[in-house]
Amino acid sequence: MTIEDIDKEFFFHPFTQLREHQQHGPLTMVEGHGSTLTDTRGRTYLDAMAGLWCVNIGYGNTEMAETLRAQTERLPYYHTFASMGNEPVARLAQRLIAMAPGEMSKVFFGNSGSDANDTQVKLVWYYNNVLGRPEKKKIISRRRGYHGVTVMSGSLCGLPGMHAGFDLPLPMVHFVRAPHRLWEQQEGQSEEEFVRDLADELERLILAEGPETVAAFIAEPIQAAGGVIVPPASYFPAIQEVLRRYDVLLIADEVVCGFGRTGDTFGSEVFGVRPDLITVAKGITSAYVPLSACIVSAPVWDVIASGADKYGVFSHGYTYSAHPLAAAAAMTNLDIIERDGLMRQAKARGDHLAERLRAEFADHPLVGEVRGYGLLGAVEFVKSKDPLTAFDPALKMSAAVVQRARELGVISRALPASDSIAFSPPFVVTEDEIDEMAALARQALDDVA
Numbered sequence: 298m299t300i301e302d303i304d305k306e307f308f309f310h311p312f313t314q315l316r317e318h319q320q321h322g323p324l325t326m327v328e329g330h331g332s333t334l335t336d337t338r339g340r341t342y343l344d345a346m347a348g349l350w351c352v353n354i355g356y357g358n359t360e361m362a363e364t365l366r367a368q369t370e371r372l373p374y375y376h377t378f379a380s381m382g383n384e385p386v387a388r389l390a391q392r393l394i395a396m397a398p399g400e401m402s403k404v405f406f407g408n409s410g411s412d413a414n415d416t417q418v419k420l421v422w423y424y425n426n427v428l429g430r431p432e433k434k435k436i437i438s439r440r441r442g443y444h445g446v447t448v449m450s451g452s453l454c455g456l457p458g459m460h461a462g463f464d465l466p467l468p469m470v471h472f473v474r475a476p477h478r479l480w481e482q483q484e485g486q487s488e489e490e491f492v493r494d495l496a497d498e499l500e501r502l503i504l505a506e507g508p509e510t511v512a513a514f515i516a517e518p519i520q521a522a523g524g525v526i527v528p529p530a531s532y533f534p535a536i537q538e539v540l541r542r543y544d545v546l547l548i549a550d551e552v553v554c555g556f557g558r559t560g561d562t563f564g565s566e567v568f569g570v571r572p573d574l575i576t577v578a579k580g581i582t583s584a585y586v587p588l589s590a591c592i593v594s595a596p597v598w599d600v601i602a603s604g605a606d607k608y609g610v611f612s613h614g615y616t617y618s619a620h621p622l623a624a625a626a627a628m629t630n631l632d633i634i635e636r637d638g639l640m641r642q643a644k645a646r647g648d649h650l651a652e653r654l655r656a657e658f659a660d661h662p663l664v665g666e667v668r669g670y671g672l673l674g675a676v677e678f679v680k681s682k683d684p685l686t687a688f689d690p691a692l693k694m695s696a697a698v699v700q701r702a703r704e705l706g707v708i709s710r711a712l713p714a715s716d717s718i719a720f721s722p723p724f725v726v727t728e729d730e731i732d733e734m735a736a737l738a739r740q741a742l743d744d745v746a
């Protein structure tokens with residue numbers, strides 16, 4: 298049996314068209330170096346997505362391998378329940394608090410962005426229970442937002458595909474529009490008016506639900522999976538004004554933006570977000586080992602800590618919370634990013650990516666928008682620019698382009714919510730590799746359009 302046969306026979310793939318998979322089988326990668334992957338047949342691909350927006354330092358980093366070997370020999374695992382600790386995780390928590398924006402106080406560790414956002418909601422609920430406000434539990438999220446796949450974090454997603462078949466979203470989750478200029482900004486509306494419109498929509502929803510029932514608002518600084526939606530500069534300040542007015546906490550989901558993808562440490566710093574809680578994952582270890590974290594502000598922590606009087610033990614945590622291998626990997630990953638100036642490099646490469654994507658795609662009649670920020674880019678396809686008309690979703694233009702680009706040797710990702718293809722390469726990507734990614738993606742469009 299080939300590895301592909303074994304895969305088809307036994308492996309239940311996540312986020313996969315299961316029937317098609319049974320026919321076509323997997324594309325199995327065996328090796329990676331920098332931004333290049335190699336499959337079982339020896340074919341190489343430029344990974345324009347850094348895996349799933351996460352292998353920021355690139356594949357095959359030997360310093361990470363050495364850290365993992367050394368920590369495995371020293372202490373591969375010990376739990377952190379009931380006041381037990383381990384060295385790498387205490388140091389990582391200290392480092393994250395020093396790096397995080399705003400008045401952050403404590404770090405709770407998990408294993409994925411999904412479980413971290415799930416934890417954030419539990420923290421918010423616990424906080425309001427400690428404060429004696431048991432009715433303040435609703436969460437507001439945004440259309441096109443992506444926050445994970447657990448029952449709660451899947452509910453927080455503003456992507457219909459994440460709910461279908463799973464009886465989601467849970468009823469305490471409500472949605473407002475995304476700041477997606479292409480589709481949401483009315484003709485003749487200035488940016489200021491557009492932002493006001495979005496902030497007013499949020500305020501109307503809070504008032505309609507009753508501010509005493511609304512606990513938190515969750516947002517990615519840049520919506521990644523929803524289409525690389527970059528907000529106007531005044532968006533988050535306007536949104537925050539509304540949230541503060543009604544005592545609604547802000548959870549910044551920095552799973553993609555965190556640790557340099559925007560060119561700054563956190564997307565919150567770029568877009569003026571002042572979060573009460575921050576979710577990180579992916580780039581914290583460049584995905585060499587699973588790790589996520591909830592970074593908790595001092596005022597929220599103070600209330601949660603005082604919950605001991607009412608509830609005793611804080612009964613939440615995972616076997617793998619604060620795993621020493623993951624914490625050691627995160628420390629080395631952050632060392633590499635700082636020492637090699639990879640955040641600055643991400644910004645510079647991002648500027649080059651934006652320029653190449655605009656050059657290859659902006660004038661194409663089927664391209665509605667080329668957008669991005671830092672080392673994040675997207676090209677959105679439309680049936681017509683004037684009048685602006687989307688393709689029939691069944692046509693899946695972005696999926697066709699991504700499929701063809703893969704045959705040409707570039708791995709991009711289709712973002713169906715906005716019929717876009719995404720670019721989020723490792724920070725170590727070279728300018729030549731970016732040129733090739735953009736040129737081959739353009740060739741893919743020409744081949745399928």
Ligand code: PLP
Pocket residue numbers: 349408409410411412414443444445446517521522550551552553578579
């Ligand atoms: N939040 C954001 C912004 C994400 O992009 C993702 C994953 O893509 C998640 C949360 C979920 O993370 P995970 O897949 O690690 O559960």
